[in-house]
Amino acid sequence: MAALVNIGDTIAAIATARGRGAIGIVKISGPDAASILHRIFEPGAWKGGTADGVSKARRLRHGWIRHPVTGERIDEVLASWMPGPHSYSGEDVAEINGHGGGQALTALLEAVISAGARLAEPGEFTRRALLNGRIDLTQAEAVADLIDARSQKALKLAGRRLDGELRRQVEALRQEVLDVRSRIEAEIDFGDQVEVESDLQGLAALIREQMVSRIERWIAQCDAAKGYVDGVRLAVVGRPNVGKSSLINRITKKEKVIVTEIPGTTRDLVEVSVSLGGMPITITDTAGLHESQDPVERIGIQRTERYLDECEMVVFMVDAAAGISSEDLRIGEMLSDRKVVVVQNKMDLLRTGIPPKVPEGWSGWPAVAISAKHDENLSELEDILVREIEAEDVDPGGDVVPNMRQQGLLCSCLERLNAAAERLGEDKAGELGSIELGEGIGYLDQILGRCEGADVMDQIFQRFCIGK
Ligand SMILES: Nc1nc2c(ncn2[C@@H]2O[C@H](COP(=O)(O)OP(=O)(O)OP(=O)(O)O)[C@@H](O)[C@H]2O)c(=O)[nH]1
Ligand SMILES: [Mg+2]
Helix, strand or coil, rough: CCCCCCCCCCEEEEECCCCCCCCEEEECCCCHHHHHHHHHEEECCCCCCCCCCCCCCCCCEEEEEECCCCCEEEEEEEEECCCCCCCCCCEEEEEEEEEECCHHHHHHHHHHHHHHCCCCCEEEHHHHHHHCCCCCCCHHHHHHHHHHHCCHHHHHHHHHHCCCCCHHHHHHHHHHHHHHHHHHHHHHHHCCCCCCCCCCHHHHHHHHHHHHHHHHHHHHHHHHHHHHHHHHEEEECCCCCCHHHHHHHHHHHCCCCCCCCCCHHHHHHHHEEEECCEEEEEEEECCCCCCCCHHHHHHHHHHHHCCCCCCEEEEEEHHHHHHCCCHHHHHHHCCCCCCCEEEEEEEHHEEEEECCCCCCCCCCCCCCCCCCCCCCCCHHHHHHHHHHHCCCCCCCCCCCCCCHHHHHHHHHHHHHHHHHHHHHHHHCHHHHHHHHHHHHHHHHHHHHHHCCHHHHHHHHHHHCCCCC
């Protein structure tokens, strides 16, 4: 990525997704974008068209791409060029709309590279937009978050950061912290003089009431949105043979995992991704929990137990027909501090149709009786899962919500601001308070992308796909 420090060259990449598709786009950005396009573009005999190539800015032009060395015609395309600074990267940009499909696009890209462009690094078009001042770091990150969005809500949250609103709010906060700092400095310098009223306590209160509370709200909103952004991990656990794998197959509507009447069928953790209520969910099938002598099964059980620490929610499945056993009670105890939904499976085998009463200790957990085999009550189960997951969610309304990186920096900033407020409450500790505030400002600067080293930027842009 070191090459990125130099943005003087011209880069190119396939901008559309890999695989079959009606249209695919190769994007070129840099000072030679137009000349590279002219070199390989042969205008079509369009009625009313001119033969001067794609000279008109921001107009699609029909034509052909020829390989600059072999002269071979590669694809029939629509091409355009957008002179900087009014382009995505802020540089001269050319775009070639060819036919989709891996081979056609690779051939197009190869022609562009042969004509003098360099293959772009991940996120390099966006990084150039940042370096050219067309967008700020919060907007650049919003682009990556938008592309990575796993739910409609995550998409909306990223969209709100795309227009720079977060930058404006963080900048406003930064200015307020800076103002407080200047006032402390003034106290330190002129504190002995009568004109300056000594009010370090008042400044501490101002930090707490105006700034700390705002950052805390941001952090809480990030936590609330986490499920929508990262997805929720959910494990299905229970004794062997209760029907855990059957449920996974029902929810995914595929024969994803092996189901047999032999207890101990599942040994590995098997993850599947589904969307419930617009939320991305990873459901994990696990090995049945019991005392096992089988060494392979025991490893599976250990993995299940470890995984419980990683997931946000547990579907605890029992066999309604067999009744609640002492093993179920043991598993229930193991789950006591988890977020649990109890599922009583195999209700089709219940002659009475009434599932066994759940033990006292489980009464805080929502319970539902289903038949995974006969597809009964599964939508009720899904409703309960969505409700339980959403119960954690606080709607941020129209607010901008920072992403995970920004949240981490806000947490660090919060610590420093709290420390500053504490210092200011102490006798003659104005200077220390000012240092803490300075560090807090440093974290806000990292959100804004100011004074970031190349390595930090590399890390941020590594998340991007090539061609963005
Ligand atoms: N009658 C009935 N049988 C079921 C139901 N769900 C699962 N079964 C059967 O119960 C047996 C075990 O099902 P699995 O889904 O493999 O159970 P599991 O909990 O994954 O078992 P392990 O992987 O061994 O822990 C299979 O024969 C299933 O067909 C149900 O709702 N009703
Ligand atoms: Mg299984």
